[in-house]
Amino acid sequence: MKPKFTIxxxxxxxxxxxVDEIITxxxxxxxxxxxxxxxxYDIDWxxxxxxxxxxxFETDNTKYYITYTLNRVGGRNSYLQSVPTAFGxxxxxxxxxxxxxxxxxxxxxxxxNNQTRYHQFIYRLLKSIGVCFINSDEELKGLNVQPYxxxxxxxxxxxxxxxxxxxxxxxxITDEGSxxxxxxxxxxxxxxxxxxxxxxxxxxxxxPIRLFQISDNDSKYLSDTDIDAIKTYATKFSKVxxxxxxxxxxxxxxxxxxxxxxxxxxxxxxxxxxxxxLEKTGGHKSCSLCQCEIESIIQGAHIYPVQxxxxxxxxxxxxxxxxxxxxxxxxxxCENHHKLFDRGLIRFENGKLKIMPKLxxxxxxxxxxxSTIQAIDQNYFTSKMAEYFKKRxxxxxxxxxx
Ligand SMILES: [Zn+2]
Numbered sequence: 001m002k003p004k005f006t007i008x009x010x011x012x013x014x015x016x017x018x019v020d021e022i023i024t025x026x027x028x029x030x031x032x033x034x035x036x037x038x039x040x041y042d043i044d045w046x047x048x049x050x051x052x053x054x055x056x057f058e059t060d061n062t063k064y065y066i067t068y069t070l071n072r073v074g075g076r077n078s079y080l081q082s083v084p085t086a087f088g089x090x091x092x093x094x095x096x097x098x099x100x101x102x103x104x105x106x107x108x109x110x111x112x113n114n115q116t117r118y119h120q121f122i123y124r125l126l127k128s129i130g131v132c133f134i135n136s137d138e139e140l141k142g143l144n145v146q147p148y149x150x151x152x153x154x155x156x157x158x159x160x161x162x163x164x165x166x167x168x169x170x171x172x173i174t175d176e177g178s179x180x181x182x183x184x185x186x187x188x189x190x191x192x193x194x195x196x197x198x199x200x201x202x203x204x205x206x207x208p209i210r211l212f213q214i215s216d217n218d219s220k221y222l223s224d225t226d227i228d229a230i231k232t233y234a235t236k237f238s239k240v241x242x243x244x245x246x247x248x249x250x251x252x253x254x255x256x257x258x259x260x261x262x263x264x265x266x267x268x269x270x271x272x273x274x275x276x277x278l279e280k281t282g283g284h285k286s287c288s289l290c291q292c293e294i295e296s297i298i299q300g301a302h303i304y305p306v307q308x309x310x311x312x313x314x315x316x317x318x319x320x321x322x323x324x325x326x327x328x329x330x331x332x333x334c335e336n337h338h339k340l341f342d343r344g345l346i347r348f349e350n351g352k353l354k355i356m357p358k359l360x361x362x363x364x365x366x367x368x369x370x371s372t373i374q375a376i377d378q379n380y381f382t383s384k385m386a387e388y389f390k391k392r393x394x395x396x397x398x399x400x401x402x
Contacts, residue, residue, distance in 0.1 A: 003032060003059045004042040008050035022068060022108055023055065031057060031106060034134055035064060052089050052225075053082035063099045065090040066134070068106040069114075079114060080122055084195040087129070088229030095232065104132045107139030115143055121157050124148055128200040129233065151180065151205050162283055170194050172278040173201070174285065176257055177296035180209045183275040187216035195226040202230065202238040209242040210259065212249065212271035221246060247272050254301050255338060265317055268309060268324040274300050276327035280380065287334035288380075289353060289371045294334070301333045301341055303388040308395040328384035336370060344401035348389050351376040356402065 005028060032041045036059055057064040067086035069079050087103055094101035105126065107114075120143070123133075127147040136145070148154045155173055162169055170190035172183045180201065184194030198211055211230070213221050221227070227244060234242045248264035249271065251257050259271070277300045278285070285298040292298065302324070309320050323329060333341060340346045346367065347354050352375045355364050376385070396402050 001060055002040055002042050003036050003038065003057060004044060005032075005055060005057050006044045006046060007055040008046045008048045022070075027068075027106065027108065031066065031134060035059070035104075050089075052085035054086035054089060058099070061100060063094075063097055063101050064104050065093070065101065066104045066106055069108050069110060078189075079110070079119070080126075081189060081192055083126065083131070084192045084199075084229070085223075085225055087131070087199070088195075088223075088225035091229045091232045091236075092225075102132055103130065104134050106134045107136060110139070115140065117157075118161050120145070121161055122196065124157070125154075125196050125200040128154075128203055129196075130203075148200060148204055151175075151201065151207075154200065154204070159283060169279075169283060171197055172275060172283050173197070174274075174278070175207075175295040178207060179257075180205055180207050181257070181271075181274075182209060182211045183214055183271055183278060184211055184222070185216040185275075186213050186222055187219040190216060191219070191222050191226060195222060195230060198230050198242065199233050202234040202240075202242055205238070205240050208240045209238075211242060211244050212259075212275075213244070213246045214272050214275050215247055245271075254299055254306075254342075255335070257299075268306050268321055270321065270325050273302075273325040273330060276325055277330045277332065280327045281332065285332050287337055288331045288376050289337045289373050290334060291372060292334040297335045298332050299335065299338050300330050301338050303329050303331065303385065304391040305395065308391070326384075326388075328382055329388045331376065331380075331385075340367065344396050346371075347393060347396070347402070348376065350386070351378075351381045351389075 007023060028041065028043065029039065033039060035057065041057075052067065053070075054065060054067045057066055065086065067082045070082065083105065090101070090103045094103075113119075123140070123143075123145045124147060127133075127145050133140070133145070136143070151173070155175075158169070158173070170185050170193035174181045174183070182194070182198060182201065184198070185191065186194065194211075194213075198209070201209055222230075230242060230244065245259055247270045248262065248267050249259040250262050250267040250269040251271065252260055253269070257274075285295050286293045287298055304323065306324050309324050312320060312323075315323075337346070345356050345359055347356065353371055353373075355367050359367065393402075
């Protein structure tokens with residue numbers, strides 16, 4: 001059979017350029033030549049709507065699902081925005097194919113730099129999930145894109161991008177010891193990035209993954225296509241699996257990051273609190289009192305405790321939730337410092353560490369020795385935090401913890 005393109009003319013293309021303007025005759029010729037070394041092909045234009053920027057190309061033994069870059073490189077997301085949705089359609093469709101199925105990216109001609117560190121990071125994510133680049137020799141001249149083979153490299157590349165491009169991330173990955181946690185935003189371009197990241201993680205992680213979908217601009221969940229794509233991909237390619245949760249799961253307490261399903265109307269220990277803290281510190285976790293950076297033992301500690309917030313029945317649920325997830329109501333502490341803080345053995349005054357008199361001299365000395373910082377970093381200390389510390393002190397006194 002002659003190789004055949006099947007292209008839907010309607011659909012998501014309406015906002016961007018018209019599909020015929022992007023998928024021109026010369027683009028189709030180029031694709032056909034590169035994939036089959038032949039010049040002749042058929043086209044089936046379908047007057048149907050498709051939910052992503054994608055078309056297919058079939059030969060005797062292979063079905064190619066082809067998505068493409070948008071002409072403008074523009075902001076960090078627009079150039080490759082078509083990929084996650086198209087990949088979702090591919091991965092769910094490919095399950096039922098008897099032919100070999102391949103997902104490909106075609107680089108259309110572009111203006112601007114498509115090789116920033118950020119673009120390179122996304123290319124590596126795509127390579128990690130097996131995306132085939134059709135014409136990268138021409139459009140990514142000289143760039144050798146390698147897939148990630150471990151999570152550490154992926155996280156450090158991502159951190160580089162955050163520090164140097166100074167943008168708020170769409171999602172954060174933390175190492176919780178026996179799990180990786182992904183705190184992912186769910187709106188617009190953020191959800192696309194969250195999806196790409198989760199797909200890549202599924203393929204390379206040696207620990208099970210928990211994705212917390214964090215509501216963002218009234219969007220609570222990733223799209224169904226994205227969730228299906230992650231689940232299907234994980235079933236096929238992940239050794240470890242992924243749990244997809246939302247932010248009405250609550251953590252048992254600050255110390256144990258074990259999510260439990262609760263009534264959304266009572267859930268105050270939301271993973272949103274952790275995301276807000278991560279956002280405040282640029283994704284970086286280190287103990288506020290000793291600079292310990294062993295991620296799996298650094299915890300988000302509430303200043304004004306959730307237990308106290310729960311008792312404030314004079315406030316509406318929304319007001320309490322806001323307090324419980326406020327980035328000003330938390331600090332990172334290692335397990336040692338967190339326990340000392342929770343038990344009321346240390347407290348803060350104007351952001352400075354105070355060791356409580358009930359400890360004996362030896363123990364005071366010990367706490368002094370392990371607390372190499374003794375005060376909260378001025379860059380993060382706010383008057384709002386000072387208020388929460390005061391509320392904490394009042395609560396601890398009334399409960400006779402001090
Ligand atoms: Zn510490």
